[in-house]
Amino acid sequence: MSPFQALRDLATEAAIISSSAATLGWDQETGMPAKASPWRSRQLGWLAGREHQLRTSQRWQAALDQAEPDNDRELASLREMRRNFERAACLPTAFVERETELTSQAKHAWAEARSKDDFAAFAPYLEQIVALLREKADLWGFEHEPYDALLEDYERGWTAEGIAGLFEALAPELRETAARAVERSVSRSPVLPAGPYPIEAQQAFNREVAASMGFDFDQGRIDTTTHPFCTTLGPADVRLTTRYDLDDFTSSLFGVMHEAGHGLYEQGLWAADFGLPAGGACSYGIHESQSRLWENHVGRSRAFWEKWLPVAGRHFPQLSGVSLDDFLAYVWKAGFTPIRVEADEATYDLHILLRFDLERRLLRGELAVADVPAAWNDAFEASFGSRPPSDREGCLQDIHWSMGGIGYFPTYTLGNLGAAQLFAAACRHPEIGSGVEKADYAGLLKWLRENVHDAGATLPPADLIRRATGEEPSAAAHLAHLRERYTA
């Protein structure tokens, strides 16, 4: 056996376990009978236990110690795996168990607090979560502030200060663009012709679009769930989901284009390295850059609808009299909603900036949990011009903090910035740019394969952006895109 093969075999075994769990998780969301839930939790618990056991085993450590990479991909995988192993080793088992227990309780407490609009009921859990995450950051160690240590799980190589700098540069123009987008949209108050848009027709249309993007249905499928997602069940098995609104076919379509963006990334990763960092995604932000690129830069573009509006008209006869301009006004409608997941492209990042600032202050000890609702509402008012009608539509709306996911939110905006930067860089190649203008995305996908997907996690996200675009990670392309689309 080659000095790297033992590690490769262990990584494959871990991937077998985690992808089996992913299959059970997919079934849980797509159609599992209601009462099957407790047993499914036991199955998932058992699989998670086996994976954790393997990843922290002496066999794993020995394989890491003895591995001798043959090439750069193996070298990068080894580096990442050593880093992950060392980080895992920093956390005592008792700490991990405490974290699992607390977040499991906190998720339930959050769901109940949200449904009752009762922040005080969730506050004690958030207190404990913040304390635990500060402890975790101490265990991992950091140079400047605790947030940096947590960020390593989501977007390695970034620091809170780096993100803050990026966001500060983004904020003023973002606010202005958002305000102008909303103003313009409100004045036009665009509407879609009345439904129903039958689900079967939506499914046929979505499938046609996803296939045209390059999504391989021999290695994937689309199902229906309340919350759309993309999950990978194996090196040739990527599942997307969406939800259907009978009054608005664009809801399921943009859901599919977003998830298919994630799915194209997963299908572009190297199957031969499945389970190894070289065959895995680079980061949450880079993953999100792929979904946002296809959803927003492709799916909400004029060129896309020049080609696809007539096709949509064949699936949905009520679209036959709609002009491209009127339709695009609907696709580009913007408005200030308190709810992040309902936000449009022009206002979305404002929700993220708000969250990043609050959670950074929480971790620094500059903001007390009890003061979160007021701080949230003040920040929201400063950005959106009004206060959320309730905490349910304010600081209680997201599940992330209850899961211990502080540090996750910035990856949404990093994804938006990455999408714009990568798309612009790709389109600077004349043949890709002219393809995109004709809604032909073969060249774009090839470029993404070569510049993003092939690399897997062999380099940190900022390096990947640098290598692919020749630029520092920046907000410029994203702002230019929003300006052009929403204020021109």
Added chain:
Amino acid sequence: MSPFQALRDLATEAAIISSSAATLGWDQETGMPAKASPWRSRQLGWLAGREHQLRTSQRWQAALDQAEPDNDRELASLREMRRNFERAACLPTAFVERETELTSQAKHAWAEARSKDDFAAFAPYLEQIVALLREKADLWGFEHEPYDALLEDYERGWTAEGIAGLFEALAPELRETAARAVERSVSRSPVLPAGPYPIEAQQAFNREVAASMGFDFDQGRIDTTTHPFCTTLGPADVRLTTRYDLDDFTSSLFGVMHEAGHGLYEQGLWAADFGLPAGGACSYGIHESQSRLWENHVGRSRAFWEKWLPVAGRHFPQLSGVSLDDFLAYVWKAGFTPIRVEADEATYDLHILLRFDLERRLLRGELAVADVPAAWNDAFEASFGSRPPSDREGCLQDIHWSMGGIGYFPTYTLGNLGAAQLFAAACRHPEIGSGVEKADYAGLLKWLRENVHDAGATLPPADLIRRATGEEPSAAAHLAHLRERYTA
């Protein structure tokens, strides 16, 4: 920990693993993308390995040695588990690996041989399988003949001689009834009104029928596959499948009623004993008795269609002018087909008798593999009056032998006999019989729960029949049923 709890915990863990594999297997059949197959095999292989490792572990053996049952159910579970462990211990690992390898190759060879109608290509594999199964029987040991040892896996407590006696008593009248059923059906040549019977309407109707049987959709669902099946993914998660024929809604309906019969059995087993023999099915034959009971004794009865034909007419307008008698003539149509899985109720067992006799002679060394096609065709001609047009429609039609499943076929007919005997016994209770006459099956299901399902595998199948019916297992009820339905 109580002296039985350790064993219970291990059995639960084994059930967690096997039910996770069942979930992956279900997904494989219901919608997995084509190219996902190789990875899925690796996942299933890993899970099978973990289950085998656990079931043959020293922990398992120690728990068996130290268990002290608190009650009769635990005592029965312990007895069955000790028996299974001892049987497993009889087989050297090298033997098990050889068997796995051979049957895996043989399945592929069989599929290819069948598609090319080339028995000679499959013969060498069948030779090896027969030799291997004789070796296996020797390893397990037996009193009279090798078949007995294999039968213990499918229908414990039965011997080949016992089954032969039962089948011999059945054969003459079965042949006569089948001939009269076919003659009567051919003379009437019943037809169903022309399709299409839309799939959505079939699904709605099937669901209504399955729910009226008592199938709990909060603990199960129905999906679509090429070959209908029922699989259990957890103590509250039973999945049925069926297939749709646009020209004949009864095809998917009887598929659903058959699988829901299996499903009601699974839903009736004790969730608290899930993973233990007391919470598992008694045998293949008893399982089949439940599916046949609901499919044939309920679903093909006059009383059932008195209630459900008008309902079907609301789902399928083309049925509106059809009389109950004409419809029942269609439901009871009979004919001699060479293909077992297409056979009707009146002729089905003839296919099984033929297979049982041949495979028993194969194992005894009285029939050479090379002589199987001729022996098959002779036997078929003796039963059905004509020779199969090809081996593909003869001795190559079934997958069972290629999987090493000699001893499995008799359970289909044991299921038919059990269905008739149990149904007749239940209906002797006036309130159950009168319920059945009104197509109200609550009393019937309650009786099955108490007399079949609750027992799990705490007693052997023949004992279960004796206890439930007060009679020896016999063909009398089945023959009386066929006579009444097909020759009256």
